[in-house]
Amino acid sequence: MKLHSLTAHQILDLYKTQKASPQEVLKDVLSRIGLIDSRVHAYARLSSQNDLTQGVCAIPIAIKDNMCTKDEEITCSSRILKGFRPPYDAAVVERIKQNAGMIVGFANMDEFAFGSSTETSCYGATYNPWDLSRVPGGSSGGSAAAVVADETLWALGSDTGGSIRQPASFCGIVGLKPTYGRVSRYGLIAFASSLDQIGPLTKDVRDCAMLMNIIAGYDERDSTSVNEPVPDYTKALVHDVRGIKIGVVKEAFVEGLDAQVRTAVEGAIDQLKKLGATVKEISLPHAPYAVATYYIVATAEASSNLARFDGVRYGLRQSPANMRKNGLMDMYEETRAKGFGDEAKRRIMLGTYVLSSGYYDAYYLRGQKVRTLIKQDLDEAFKECDVILTPTAPTTAFKVGEKISDPLSMYLSDIYTITANLAGIPAISIPCGFSKQGLPVGLQLMARAFDEEMLLRVSYTYEQNTEWHLKKPSL
Amino acid sequence: MTHKNMSQAFETVIGLEVHLQLSTKTKIFCGCANMFGSAPNTNVCPVCLGLPGTLPVLNHQTLLYAIKVGLALNAHINPFIKFDRKNYYYPDLPKGYQISQYDFPVAKDGFVMIKTDKGPKRIGIKRAHLEEDAGKLMHDNTDNCSLVDYNRTGTPLIEIVTQPDLRSAGESYDYLNTLKLMLQYLGVSDCDMEKGSLRCDANVSIRPAESTSFGTKTELKNMNSFRAVKSALEYEVGRHKQVILSGGKIVQETLLWDDQKSVTVAMRSKEQAHDYRYFPDPDLVPFTVDYKVLDQVRAELPELPGVKLERFIKQYGLNEYDAGVLVMDQAAANFFESCCESYNQPKKIANWLNGAMLKEMNERKVGISELGLTSVNLIELIKSVEDGVLSHLAGKEVLTLMLDSGKSAGQIIQQQSLAQVSDDAVLMAIVDEIIQQNPTAVEQIKQGKFAAAGFLVGQAMKKSGGKANPKKLNELITRRISHA
Numbered sequence: 001m002k003l004h005s006l007t008a009h010q011i012l013d014l015y016k017t018q019k020a021s022p023q024e025v026l027k028d029v030l031s032r033i034g035l036i037d038s039r040v041h042a043y044a045r046l047s048s049q050n051d052l053t054q055g056v057c058a059i060p061i062a063i064k065d066n067m068c069t070k071d072e073e074i075t076c077s078s079r080i081l082k083g084f085r086p087p088y089d090a091a092v093v094e095r096i097k098q099n100a101g102m103i104v105g106f107a108n109m110d111e112f113a114f115g116s117s118t119e120t121s122c123y124g125a126t127y128n129p130w131d132l133s134r135v136p137g138g139s140s141g142g143s144a145a146a147v148v149a150d151e152t153l154w155a156l157g158s159d160t161g162g163s164i165r166q167p168a169s170f171c172g173i174v175g176l177k178p179t180y181g182r183v184s185r186y187g188l189i190a191f192a193s194s195l196d197q198i199g200p201l202t203k204d205v206r207d208c209a210m211l212m213n214i215i216a217g218y219d220e221r222d223s224t225s226v227n228e229p230v231p232d233y234t235k236a237l238v239h240d241v242r243g244i245k246i247g248v249v250k251e252a253f254v255e256g257l258d259a260q261v262r263t264a265v266e267g268a269i270d271q272l273k274k275l276g277a278t279v280k281e282i283s284l285p286h287a288p289y290a291v292a293t294y295y296i297v298a299t300a301e302a303s304s305n306l307a308r309f310d311g312v313r314y315g316l317r318q319s320p321a322n323m324r325k326n327g328l329m330d331m332y333e334e335t336r337a338k339g340f341g342d343e344a345k346r347r348i349m350l351g352t353y354v355l356s357s358g359y360y361d362a363y364y365l366r367g368q369k370v371r372t373l374i375k376q377d378l379d380e381a382f383k384e385c386d387v388i389l390t391p392t393a394p395t396t397a398f399k400v401g402e403k404i405s406d407p408l409s410m411y412l413s414d415i416y417t418i419t420a421n422l423a424g425i426p427a428i429s430i431p432c433g434f435s436k437q438g439l440p441v442g443l444q445l446m447a448r449a450f451d452e453e454m455l456l457r458v459s460y461t462y463e464q465n466t467e468w469h470l471k472k473p474s475l
Numbered sequence: 476m477t478h479k480n481m482s483q484a485f486e487t488v489i490g491l492e493v494h495l496q497l498s499t500k501t502k503i504f505c506g507c508a509n510m511f512g513s514a515p516n517t518n519v520c521p522v523c524l525g526l527p528g529t530l531p532v533l534n535h536q537t538l539l540y541a542i543k544v545g546l547a548l549n550a551h552i553n554p555f556i557k558f559d560r561k562n563y564y565y566p567d568l569p570k571g572y573q574i575s576q577y578d579f580p581v582a583k584d585g586f587v588m589i590k591t592d593k594g595p596k597r598i599g600i601k602r603a604h605l606e607e608d609a610g611k612l613m614h615d616n617t618d619n620c621s622l623v624d625y626n627r628t629g630t631p632l633i634e635i636v637t638q639p640d641l642r643s644a645g646e647s648y649d650y651l652n653t654l655k656l657m658l659q660y661l662g663v664s665d666c667d668m669e670k671g672s673l674r675c676d677a678n679v680s681i682r683p684a685e686s687t688s689f690g691t692k693t694e695l696k697n698m699n700s701f702r703a704v705k706s707a708l709e710y711e712v713g714r715h716k717q718v719i720l721s722g723g724k725i726v727q728e729t730l731l732w733d734d735q736k737s738v739t740v741a742m743r744s745k746e747q748a749h750d751y752r753y754f755p756d757p758d759l760v761p762f763t764v765d766y767k768v769l770d771q772v773r774a775e776l777p778e779l780p781g782v783k784l785e786r787f788i789k790q791y792g793l794n795e796y797d798a799g800v801l802v803m804d805q806a807a808a809n810f811f812e813s814c815c816e817s818y819n820q821p822k823k824i825a826n827w828l829n830g831a832m833l834k835e836m837n838e839r840k841v842g843i844s845e846l847g848l849t850s851v852n853l854i855e856l857i858k859s860v861e862d863g864v865l866s867h868l869a870g871k872e873v874l875t876l877m878l879d880s881g882k883s884a885g886q887i888i889q890q891q892s893l894a895q896v897s898d899d900a901v902l903m904a905i906v907d908e909i910i911q912q913n914p915t916a917v918e919q920i921k922q923g924k925f926a927a928a929g930f931l932v933g934q935a936m937k938k939s940g941g942k943a944n945p946k947k948l949n950e951l952i953t954r955r956i957s958h959a
Contacts, residue, residue: 068528081527088521090528189527194757222530223759301757304560307571308525312623332564355562355752364754 003028004150005472008059008207011153015057022058025153026102029060033104033151036475041126042136042146044077046105058100062152064143065106066113067198068187069093072103076189077121078111080339081315090187091219092156092198099214104152107142111341112306113163113191115139116413119404120343127400128170129473130439134397137167137413143201144171149475154211155201160191161294162393162417164199165429169392169442172431172471174208174459175201177417179449180424181226184219190305192298193224195421204469205430205460209233212452228450236453237460242276244458246445247385251287252416258395264433264441265391268462272389275461282385284377287419289370291411294418296354296367303351306344311335346407375423382448387458390416392429392442420446428455431468440468485681485719487712488689489641490601491704493654495633495664496608496672497540503607503631504531504574511670515624523629525569530758533558537631538581538764540663541605542772544633545582547661547779548600552769553579557761558605562752566623567610577753580604581633587657588781589649598650599638608632627671633663639678639689644708651675651701656780660805668700675704680725681715690715691725695739698732707732711739783808791821800829806843807832813850818857827857831871835878846878856884864888868941899951902935902943906951909935920956928952 003011003025014020030046037043044065063069066076068086070093075081089097096103110120118126118141126141128134129149136145140157144167147155157164159177168175176199183198190196200211213234218227248269253262273279310332311317318334319327340348354363381388393413403410420427425446432443443462447454463469502509505522522529538556545552559577585600608630613622635654641647655666655673666673680692695711698704710732715725730739755761778786780802787798787808801808807828814824832853836843856877860870865888876887909931910917919927928949935948 066528068526074527076527084527086521086526086528088526088529186530187528190758192757221532223532224530224757300754304562304572304752304754307562307564308527308569310564310566310571312566313524313569314526328566352752355754357750357752360752360754 002150004032004153006153007203008153009204009210011059012057022100022102026058026060026104029104029150029152032149036149037151039127039132039475040129040145040149040151041124042107042142042149042151043105044075044108044121044123044142045073047103048072058102059153060104061096061101062105062107062143062146062155063093063096063103064140064155064157065109066158066189066191067093067156068189069103069106072106074106074189075122076112077109077123078309078339078341078344079122079316080309080335081189082122084315086187088187091184091221092215093187095214095217096156101214105146107140107146107155107157109142110139110163111344112189112302113139113158113160113196114302114343114347116162116166116410117398117400117403118142118145118167119400120341122341125400128397128439129475130172131397131437133399134439135170135400135402137170137393137397139163139167140175140201141167141170144168144173144175147171147173147201147203148473150472154203154207156198156211156215157201158188158191158196158198159417159421160195160197160298161421162414164201165417165427165442165444166393166413168201168429169431169444170397170440172434172440172442172468172473173201173203174205174428174430174469175199175442176208176212176428176452176455177420177426178212178216178452179226179426180421181224182228182426182450182452183215184217184222184225186219186221186225190301192301193305194301195294195298197421205456205463206234206237208428208459209237209456212456216452226450231453233452233456236456238457239461239464240276241272241458241461244277244387244454245385246272246277246279246458247282247381247388248279249284249287249388249390250281251284252390256394256412256415257391258435260435261391261393261395261441264435265389265443268432268443269389271465272458272462275465277458279389280385282381282388284374284381284388284419286370286373286377290374290418290422291415293367293370293374294414294422295350295411296363297371297422299347299351300355300364300367301351303348303355306340306348309336309339311339315339343407371422374419378419378423378425378446386447386451386454388446390444390446392416392444396435396437396439396441416444425449426452426455428459430459430463431471432462432466433468434471440471484684485716486684486686487641487643487708488639488680488682488692489643489647489708490639490678491637491641491647491650492676492678493635493651494608494674494676495544495635495658495666497537497631497633498662498664498672499534499536499540499631501534501536502629503534503537503605504629507629509630511672513626515622515626518626519628523569524625525571525628531574531756533759534631537605539768539772540631540661541581541603541633542764542769543661543663543776544635544658545585545603546773546776547657548582548585548587548603548635550582550585550600550603552582552764554764554766554769555579555761556581556764558756558759559753560756561606563749565609566621567612567625567628569610569625569628573607573609574756574759575606575753576604587637587650587654589646589653591646591649596646598640598646601636601638603633603635606632606634639680644705644712647677647708648701648705651704653780655701656803660777660779662777675701677704677708677711679708679711679715681712681719691727693725693727693739694729696729696731696742699734703732703734706734706737707739710737714739777805780805787811791815791825793821793825797822797825797829800833801825804843810843810850810853814854817850818854820857820861823857823861824853827853831874835874839878847881848878852877852883859884859888863944863946866936866941866943866945899947902939902947902951903955905935905938905943906948906955909938910952910955917956920953928956
């Protein structure tokens with residue numbers, strides 16, 4: 001039996017009947033990684049200590065390379081953090097360790113989560129297991145690729161504008177961005193603090209619910225974490241969508257949407273109707289401004305969050321041979337010039353610009369106002385429906401190198417996912433079909449804040465009636 | 476035009492910024508102890524070091540302290556609490572930004588009353604806001620390198636900014652002393668400038684006396700005492716006048732006060748053009764302080780120095796000087812009141828506290844509570860003097876002995892036989908001797924010059940080793956001479 005090809009809940013069942021042990025599972029996963037990761041390149045690095053003596057129900061997990069793990073090198077896949085070993089565990093890492101998760105390794109990502117293709121990593125690109133000439137999406141592309149290639153049982157990613165859902169869509173797996181404040185950000189190296197949220201990338205919806213049970217919850221170390229009771233998410237796995245009102249966003253089905261993606265998503269809508277859901281068309285009038293708003297708010301916060309990478313305390317430090325009079329400024333400039341890649345520099349400059357005196361009102365302040373309008377659109381929409389439906393991404397996985405030198409077209413791959421981050425609501429991507437080229441298509445569902453259960457219920461019901469999630473790439 | 480005429484034609488305009496470290500148990504955004512003097516980089520944690528992924532959590536005590544200060548400054552308290560990031564690069568700033576408050580300071584539009592020659596004056600307070608302190612850079616010239624100590628990082632600060640209402644270096648000095656005393660009363664800081672718990676920057680400009688617009692200002696930093704603030708301002712005002720009188724223009728810049736040379740020195744101009752790119756800190760969610768919390772802080776406010784001064788004058792009949800000296804030291808003022816409760820001689824108690832006791836405190840370099848003296852102890856001593864058991868001089872000696880030994884006045888009087896001699900027979904022998912030795916003085920007294928009696932009393936006191944009862948001596952001398 002190929003243990004690595006199972007889901008986490010199937011593995012747990014084997015543990016219960018003592019048909020497998022964590023040692024066997026880990027060994028199997030590691031050998032799978034040894035066999036194929038040179039081609040997929042899902043991992044930035046493996047964990048330095050694969051402790052086989054951990055708990056009796058330990059499940060191997062991949063962690064995105066931006067979640068602090070004590071004494072492990074954590075770099076956000078950036079040269080500037082090379083050699084940085086945090087002296088503490090992120091809140092989610094603590095929870096994983098307490099719940100006997102085995103951290104297999106640290107998944108590759110776009111540098112500082114800036115990107116939608118996992119091509120901007122200082123370790124080089126991750127490749128899509130369905131077609132190695134294509135990207136796995138991003139920025140949690142390593143996490144998504146590792147899951148679908150069976151190089152881990154499940155994974156954690158972070159989502160600022162779609163960084164869990166878009167790679168889940170490109171790789172044909174389940175990816176959930178929880179409500180802002182549902183999962184502690186303590187120890188997540190920040191990209192945009194008001195948008196970042198950690199979430200699961202899994203092989204099916206049940207695994208997603210189980211991983212949520214481990215990571216969700218209030219943390220007093222994160223002031224933005226919300227003290228709401230955490231339900232047992234596996235109880236939301238109800239095979240019934242009768243009477244659930246699904247709103248289909250009409251603005252999502254316009255120019256720019258790939259025809260095959262459209263067909264697959266429309267097929268999913270029909271299926272949900274057949275299963276008893278009520279489907280109606282809704283409008284999010286401010287949706288067209290989401291991408292612009294996002295690139296103001298997110299880059300502004302990023303420019304400030306990344307200021308601490310200055311060569312003074314940790315990570316890379318470059319001192320030029322010929323220092324000018326003010327050696328300090330030279331050190332800063334040289335370190336940041338060498339340490340950050342092009343996309344990171346682009347976003348730092350953009351963010352610095354929109355916060356600059358004289359431009360703040362025109363960009364950052366206006367961006368925040370539009371953000372409020374987008375939230376209001378959603379509040380209105382949720383008066384009429386329980387779930388909002390869109391494609392996860394406008395296309396299937398694109399070719400490596402195709403968009404890397406065209407930032408604007410790259411930014412548009414998050415056109416459907418950004419809204420949920422700006423509004424702080426939960427959203428999930430689940431597989432809903434394949435293109436003629438054999439590439440997965442993702443369906444996005446959004447729900448009211450703290451109603452992850454609604455997403456899990458609709459997703460579970462859909463999944464029970466389809467087989468997309470059972471397909472595997474041949475590697 | 477003479478220099479004197481010109482100096483009269485200018486008005487000085489000063490605004491001060493005071494940074495005060497709050498003495499909460501822990502730092503403002505993490506659990507590290509808020510203390511001074513640890514070995515470098517030992518009083519730090521991932522949060523105050525700004526390690527990647529860490530997040531700030533507000534220490535609510537700092538907010539309560541800030542509200543307290545705001546109320547004492549007669550300011551409007553902003554119940555909407557919001558923090559902003561002030562972005563700039565410096566090695567002592569581990570996150571590359573300082574968490575501060577930009578458009579919603581905890582307190583705004585307050586005032587402090589100060590005393591001037593022309594009577595009380597109201598100094599407007601523009602704002603008071605919470606922020607975090609940075610670390611400390613140390614330059615090692617022998618190794619040609621700089622070292623950073625992050626212990627101070629995250630120490631809670633409140634920045635108190637005045638309106639440009641101060642009109643001289645002297646007024647600024649008085650304002651600082653008034654403010655410091657008030658802050659000490661609030662118990663929110665040790666206000667120790669040497670340790671850096673209180674720091675002051677000044678903005679200064681001059682303008683023609685009749686003008687209502689402001690002249691170009693310069694900012695002064697690096698003053699390590701109130702006296703230095705005063706000297707720096709005096710120097711800078713003089714410099715402004717000189718520049719303007721010689722036809723020059725003041726450049727808006729930041730200058731450092733060099734206390735050794737007593738001059739201001741311009742900082743590198745590169746430090747000037749900062750764009751701090753303030754924006755709301757997304758890691759700290761804004762919230763509104765419950766009015767009940769405000770009411771509670773208000774209820775816990777101590778009586779402030781100005782009010783106490785007025786009350787001491789009115790309630791105890793003290794003169795302004797005595798009341799003023801007592802109020803300068805909150806503990807002494809409290810001690811005074813507890814003495815008055817059991818011994819209704821406020822003036823005498825004030826004399827002792829502002830005289831002998833103050834001298835002891837200064838010599839021992841301690842506060843009144845560290846003297847180990849209770850109000851009961853002091854009253855026993857004062858009563859011994861008032862009842863004539865001790866001379867005033869001996870009383871002071873007994874006080875010293877009490878503080879040295881921890882014994883009561885009664886115990887010491889007994890042991891040291893310091894009790895005043897009032898025995899007629901003993902005193903008469905001394906008086907006879909003095910009269911014999913000073914015939915001139917005796918003659919003067921006989922001629923009605925009674926002032927000479929004081930001289931004889933003094934001589935007799937000396938003879939008795941300070942133990943004689945001066946009142947009794949006076950009586951005996953007068954009687955002896957008139958009967959001679």
